[in-house]
Amino acid sequence: MSLKYIPSVFLAVAVAIALGACGGKQQGMQAPPPVNVSVQTVSTADAAYYDEYPAIVRGVQEVELRPQVSGYITGIHFTEGSQVKKGQKLYSIDPQQSEASYSQAVAGLAVQEANLERAKRDVERYRELDKKDAIAKQQVDNAEATYAAAVKQVEAAKASVRAVQTNVRYTTIVAPFDGTIGISAVRLGASVSPGQTLLNTISSDDPIAVDIVIDQKELYRFSDLQAKNMTVKNDSTFKVSFGESVYPHPGKISIIDRAVDPQTGTIKVRLTFSNPDRVLRSGMSGTLIVESKVSKSVVIPYKAINEQLGEFFVYVADSAKATQVKVKLGKAVGKNIIIKEGLSEGDVIITEGIQNLREGTPINIAAPNASAPAPVANKK
Known part of the structure; x- marks a missing residue:
């Protein structure tokens, strides 16, 4: 073969190789299968759907019983954990000290009333003499002042009697409302001090309250739900659960708190639930379930x-x-x-x-x- 044909052969081979490479590359870039x-x-x-909120059960009314007079417990007149009625006698505190103070106050009132009567007779006599210009003006003025002071002293004595009389009543402690009373914190013979010693706690239990805390962003939603509670009978929007058990009676919003807590951006909402069987007890922790449609x-x-x-x-x-x-x-x-x-x-x-x-x-x-x-x- 002549040398002049060699470059042409190489050129043909090179072209063939390039075409083969391009074809192989095109085959490798095929679209992926579906x-x-x-x-x-x-x-x-x-x-x-349902939103859930941690909830605490509270008595709608709940109060700690503390004495307002000092003394010794002489009587406990209820069964612990039972239902009590408003005005029911619960505790008796030894009344001897209060009764003695009352007798002393009554005696003091009698003395002041006697002084007032004498001052009254004196001022009336001096007034008559003054009309006849038969007595010095200074004596009349003194009699008037004595009489006015006697009037005030009688008023003070009467107030003292009323105060001691109130203390006598405070020796008997009664239930302030219908509810359930707890276990007594004191026993017979215990010494109690006014305002300090805790005797017991009473809470109302039907209806009973459930408190939750919501973010301020939900305030409008809960306000709308509160309005719905007022117009829809047997509204099942709110239920409360304890573990796997859902309380059968639905609740309703009774109070949305006055203001948002500026530290947390939350506000308290109170709901009330019917509790005829006293199943819900104050202090229980549960979950409030709020239905949304x-x-x-x-x-x-x-x-x-x-x-x-x-x-x-x-x-x-x-x-x-x-x-x-x-x-x-x-x-x-x-x-x-x-x-x-x-x-x-x-x-x-x-x-x-x-x-x-x-x-x-x-x-x-x-x-x-x-x-x-x-x-x-x-x-x-």
Whole structure:
């Protein structure tokens, strides 16, 4: 072969190699196969969910019994843990000291009344003499002053009698309202001091209160629920649970506290519950369950949600490919989730196979479900 043909041969070989390389590269860049997915058509439905709040049971009325006089306990007139009625006699404190003080005050009043009577006779006599100009003006003035002082002294003595008489009444302690009385903190013969010694505690128990604390952002919602309580009979929005047991009687909001705590941004709400069997006791800890209903909401399976850097997305089937759509989540409802924004009724979302998807990934759709499953109410 002539040397002049060698470059042409090399050129042909080089071209062939280049074409082969390009062909191999094109084969290596073939589009990935479609991902098998399951889809579901978005529908709207009525949904119910429940919010939960730590709760403390309280008596609507609750008071500590403390003595207002000193002495010794001479009588306990109730059964501990029983129901008591307003005005019922509960404790007796030795009245001897109070009765002696009362007798002394009454005697002091009698002395002052006698002094007043004498001062009255003197001033009346001096007034008559003064009319006849038969007595010095100074004596009349002194008699008037003595009489006025005697009047005041009688008033003071009467006030002292009333005060001691009140102390005598305080030796008997009665129930201030109907309720349940606890275990006595003192026994017969115990010495008690006014305002210091705790005798017992009484709390009302039907109805009974349940207290919760809510964030100030929820204040408008609870104000609306309070208004609803006033107009809807047998409203079951509020229930209270203790472990796995849910108390059968619904409650209602009775008080929303006066002001928000500026340190915590929270406010106290008090609800009342019927307690005919005295099952609820003051001091119990439980959970307040608040039902919320949302009508005509977009509800999809939670498994269709894809989270990326704190944001939430779903994949929508769009012309045989996956398209990512950002959504705003609402409350969980069983295995489903309420979608506040991002989806509309009739959209077709991908529910299975999302772990293999990216934006624009080809998909192979399995037989779709007709609509989303009916939501089931659940706790938060």
